[in-house]
Amino acid sequence: MPESPSAEEPPTGGAAGDPASGPAPAQRSGKFLLVLGCCAAFAYLLDQLTKFWVVSTMVEGQVTPVLPPLLSWHFIRNPGAACSIGADYTWVFSIVMAVVAGAILFYARKVRSIWWSVALGFLLGGALGNLTDRLFREPPFGMGHVVDFIAFPNFAIFNIADSAIVGAVILWCILTLLGIGVDGRRIPARGTGAGDGQGDGNGRGA
Numbered sequence: 001m002p003e004s005p006s007a008e009e010p011p012t013g014g015a016a017g018d019p020a021s022g023p024a025p026a027q028r029s030g031k032f033l034l035v036l037g038c039c040a041a042f043a044y045l046l047d048q049l050t051k052f053w054v055v056s057t058m059v060e061g062q063v064t065p066v067l068p069p070l071l072s073w074h075f076i077r078n079p080g081a082a083c084s085i086g087a088d089y090t091w092v093f094s095i096v097m098a099v100v101a102g103a104i105l106f107y108a109r110k111v112r113s114i115w116w117s118v119a120l121g122f123l124l125g126g127a128l129g130n131l132t133d134r135l136f137r138e139p140p141f142g143m144g145h146v147v148d149f150i151a152f153p154n155f156a157i158f159n160i161a162d163s164a165i166v167g168a169v170i171l172w173c174i175l176t177l178l179g180i181g182v183d184g185r186r187i188p189a190r191g192t193g194a195g196d197g198q199g200d201g202n203g204r205g206a
Contacts, residue, residue, distance in 0.1 A: 029109050032117045036108055039121025040128070043164035047129035050160050051147040063151070074157050077137075077145035091143055097131040100124075112184035115175055123168035129161030 054075050058064065064073040104124045111117050130146050137144035148157040179187040 028112065032111045032114065033108055035114055035117040036111060036121040036124070039118050040125035043122050043125025043161065044129050044132075047126070047160035047164070048132065050149070051129075051133070054147055054149045058149070069153060072151045073149045074151035075147070075149050076157055078148045078157070079143075079145045094131065094134040094143070097127045097134065100127045101131065107182070111182050113175070113180060113182060115171065115180065116182050116184075119168045119171040119175065121168075122164040123172075126161040126164035126168065129159075129164070 054073065058073065058075040060075055060077060062073075062075050066072050101124055104120050104127075108120070111120060133146040134144045135141060137147070139145070146159065146161075148159050148162075150159060150163070151157045181187050
């Protein structure tokens, strides 16, 4: 008679989510998507609420001192980018913001790093905040002017969405400099890969 399999023989596979086989892909990506989504929602809602407050309580061009002379609210409508750059090409910025938002949504499931989730979440929220202005504020659809109101001396006037985008880009640069990939793994510096120290085929190390 054929012998029955030994009870000590290790299993050849595990069900999805079993510790032996690791968590399922949806489980692995879930918390990162949640962090990304929460950061995006927070940046977007804060941006839109503050813009609604400015439009409802101030008239265009009004300056309200907050922490003089350091900080004031200065309500303007910006057709371009920072410092009103590209004011005649508002539709270009609309397309750029839409592409950025779409790219983040497309690659979101590949994120396996909390800090990358934070960076991409704030970038997404900021992009959608300014895109909403460009799509739905005057003048026509896709050519709307962005509401800016945060003013520092000798500096561009900006909004919460701009702050979220700049913060996200700074965090992006820090993570890149630290060699932390979107998948959460630390990218080895050039010359320190797995093949270092091995022979190069002539008996010498790399």
